[in-house]
Amino acid sequence: MVNDHTILAPAISGRHGRGMILALPKGRILKALKPLLHLSGLLAAPSPTDEATRALRFPTTEKRIDIVRVRSFDVATFVAHGGADIGICGSDVLMEFDYPEIYAPLDLEIGQxxxxxxxxxxxxxxxxxxxxxxxxxxxxxxxxxxxxxxxxxxxxxxxxxxxxxxxxxxxxxxxxxxxxxxxxxxxxxxxxxxxxxxxVSSRLIVNRVAMKTRPQEVTALIDRFRDALRNKTQ
CATH class of the missing domain: 3.40.190.10 (Periplasmic binding protein-like II)
Known part of the structure; x- marks a missing residue:
């Protein structure tokens, strides 16, 4: 089972005092991500994996975390410019834009x-x-x-x-x-x-400012995906 991360670290006041934003890509990567997202325990209704909805922002099972669904090429831009704290995108996008504001701590081994x-x-x-x-x-x-x-x-x-x-x-x-x-x-x-x-493969990416100002929240979210990836491969 995935480790219980139901209770995250207390929210630290971040940019604009908002909760955490996770940016996910539309299209084939999101389809491949679906099992990992389920294992992470973050998905709620309405779900970003529902292709029928035109919504762009979604709640999660965590009160202080929302998901935004954007074009795959835009995920890195949202994270680099602070629209999202954390995201998932292909390493091709990271190579193309090479944003210094981003680092990629986790290879999710999908979208290869x-x-x-x-x-x-x-x-x-x-x-x-x-x-x-x-x-x-x-x-x-x-x-x-x-x-x-x-x-x-x-x-x-x-x-x-x-x-x-x-x-x-x-x-x-x-x-x-x-x-x-x-x-x-x-x-x-x-x-x-x-x-x-x-x-190329899909990577979990993090805004460097968010990592410095909200380390507990960001680390807890990274750990969710690390645990989900571990359980997916077992």
């Missing part, structure tokens, strides 16, 4: 995939790009620029939020940088994975 370079099977490769300059379609401009800079290449970014797979065949880019799981979407669109930049 990789961020990779992919190209069209019948289109120019990175090595064939003219004059050591390559045009990349991606929603990860910082990661892409850094990756190709380390290889002595200047990456021109075509910033897309979706449908990156179309870019090479429409001569918009030489290659793409995107998340890859099974690779099925790449293959269905005539692309092949050519290089893995980093392996």
């Amino acid at each position: 995939c990789r961020i990779s370079v992919a190209r069209g099977i019948n289109h120019a490769t990175a090595a064939e790009a003219p004059s050591s300059k390559i045009r990349i379609a991606t929603k990860y401009p910082a990661i892409a620029r850094q990756h190709f800079a380390q290889r002595g290449m200047n990456a021109e970014i075509v910033h897309l939020h979706g449908a990156m797979e179309l870019a090479p065949s429409l001569n918009m880019a030489h290659a793409i940088v995107d998340l890859v799981d099974t690779g099925a979407t790449l293959r269905a669109n005539g692309l092949e994975e050519t290089e893995v930049i980093a392996h």
Whole structure:
């Protein structure tokens, strides 16, 4: 059984005197998180895992903790800028934004995939790009620029939020940088994975100011997830 964290440490007056805010991502990560959230004992009704509701803020079983449900790319921004004290997001997001206000104490070992370079099977490769300059379609401009800079290449970014797979065949880019799981979407669109930049998983992240000003509350919440993760893997 999960350790009993029903009684948290007394609330410490934090920013704006509010309770703790936990930011969760919409979409596939939230689906994968569902068992862990149940084991944490935090879920109440209405639940953030209910895809039918349009609500963005939810109560928990703890009076001083609320959950907000936001876009996966926005979780780190909410935590870094103090909108949330703690959150869950992919390590790809942490790599892209590299907020100094955040640290990630716990790998939740879910949402595992990789961020990779992919190209069209019948289109120019990175090595064939003219004059050591390559045009990349991606929603990860910082990661892409850094990756190709380390290889002595200047990456021109075509910033897309979706449908990156179309870019090479429409001569918009030489290659793409995107998340890859099974690779099925790449293959269905005539692309092949050519290089893995980093392996990705979901992390519990914490605002550094919240950790300093509300250490007992933040630590208790981290411990809930650590215990839930331990019980999930048993």
